[in-house]
Amino acid sequence: xxxxxxxxxxxxxxxxxxxxxxxxxxxxxxxxxxxxxxxxxxxxxxxxxxxxxxxxxxxxxxxxxxxxxxxxxxxxxxxxxxxxxxxxxxxxxxxxxxxxxxxxxxxxxxxxxxxxxxxxxxxxxxxxxxxxxxxxxxxxxxxxxxxxxxxxxxxxxxxxxx
Amino acid sequence: xxxxxxxxxxxxxxxxxxxxxxxxxxxxxxxxxxxxxxxxxxxxxxxxxxxxxxxxxxxxxxxxxxxxxxxxxxxxxxxxxxxxxxxxxxxxxxxxxxxxxxxxxxxxxxxxxxxxxxxxxxxxxxxxxxxxxxxxxxxxxxxxxxxxxxxxxxxxxxxxxx
DNA sequence: TAAATAAGGATATCCTTTGTCCTTGATAGG
DNA sequence: CCTATCAAGGACAAAGGATATCCTTATTTA
Ligand code: SF4
Ligand code: SF4
Numbered sequence: 001x002x003x004x005x006x007x008x009x010x011x012x013x014x015x016x017x018x019x020x021x022x023x024x025x026x027x028x029x030x031x032x033x034x035x036x037x038x039x040x041x042x043x044x045x046x047x048x049x050x051x052x053x054x055x056x057x058x059x060x061x062x063x064x065x066x067x068x069x070x071x072x073x074x075x076x077x078x079x080x081x082x083x084x085x086x087x088x089x090x091x092x093x094x095x096x097x098x099x100x101x102x103x104x105x106x107x108x109x110x111x112x113x114x115x116x117x118x119x120x121x122x123x124x125x126x127x128x129x130x131x132x133x134x135x136x137x138x139x140x141x142x143x144x145x146x147x148x149x150x151x152x153x154x155x156x157x158x159x160x161x162x
Numbered sequence: 163x164x165x166x167x168x169x170x171x172x173x174x175x176x177x178x179x180x181x182x183x184x185x186x187x188x189x190x191x192x193x194x195x196x197x198x199x200x201x202x203x204x205x206x207x208x209x210x211x212x213x214x215x216x217x218x219x220x221x222x223x224x225x226x227x228x229x230x231x232x233x234x235x236x237x238x239x240x241x242x243x244x245x246x247x248x249x250x251x252x253x254x255x256x257x258x259x260x261x262x263x264x265x266x267x268x269x270x271x272x273x274x275x276x277x278x279x280x281x282x283x284x285x286x287x288x289x290x291x292x293x294x295x296x297x298x299x300x301x302x303x304x305x306x307x308x309x310x311x312x313x314x315x316x317x318x319x320x321x322x323x324x
Numbered sequence: 325t326a327a328a329t330a331a332g333g334a335t336a337t338c339c340t341t342t343g344t345c346c347t348t349g350a351t352a353g354g
Numbered sequence: 355c356c357t358a359t360c361a362a363g364g365a366c367a368a369a370g371g372a373t374a375t376c377c378t379t380a381t382t383t384a
Binding site: 164187189190191205206208209212219220221222223224225226227324 | 357358359360361362363371
Binding site: 001015098 | 163164165166167169170171173174177195196197198199238246249251252253254255257258259260261262263264265268274275276279280282283284286287288289290291294298299302303306308311314315318
């Protein structure tokens, strides 16, 4: 069970978009080039962000993506779910229904304890991601990334932001 | 990102094995029949439990599986990891290394903030599973499963336990 | 008008999961 | 000792999802 690599891509892209000046857009092409990713496939991840309403888009030259809300209001969970989907990581195939001792008319209405426990763990994972804002990430990165690299990356992006 | 169905199978099988009298074994055949699962494929999941040291095995007629330790000392996490593996759900492909602004001699030693945050969420999931014992599950099931079904299932198992 | 862009459909490739089949070596019971 | 039964595991096939590419369409900006 491994998350799609698109999750990593989307998070990185959002971190970049968070540094974009108001009203400007950054294209898929620029984001793909900056991260060394296949443009067409990265596009699918960005479309996921768009469909989830996390980013705004603009067409034509100088078009691209920008965040739909401030980084402080955008959580990791939203980004992860936009790309990875909202389905729980544990799915019940209801194998208890195959119990040979089970009467024909027997019908369990609610999910069994196994599923509930696994779903609680799933929710703990989501709660952790829900508690981290995109602005938190930017704050950490701004402290950890080497200043000259931080600056040159910012300028690289600005040159290409429409 | 969805857990293997074998995780559900292994948890159910452990719950059954937890009710086995001391010193007796239950075969793959019986476990597969009880849950309505393909015997050969369920065998792979049970081999995972065996390799992780969670169950003891015995060969020959009246052989099979039994728990290697009391249900109160067996956690959900152990069972899940025995089948699903211990790899983290978020893997870093280090796309930051593709940054065109990155100097040739630049070398990030430690994982970046994105990975650390995702790994913290992963650990929250594991911590939740680590906190649930197999005995907890048996306790809940013994209260929730209809008494007559519980009893007949127990007898069904006992008839086939070697 | 022309170039650039997002959106998305179609398709191909690779890998994981799921599932089956068979062999091997060990063991209990007769 | 003999035989049926068992776990272990290798080989292999089918199905589905992830990854990746290519192309078309509608839209917008310069
Ligand atoms: S364990 Fe939960 S999920 Fe699996 S069958 Fe029983 S109820 Fe369904
Ligand atoms: S985000 Fe974390 S995982 Fe992804 S590249 Fe940067 S460091 Fe590696």
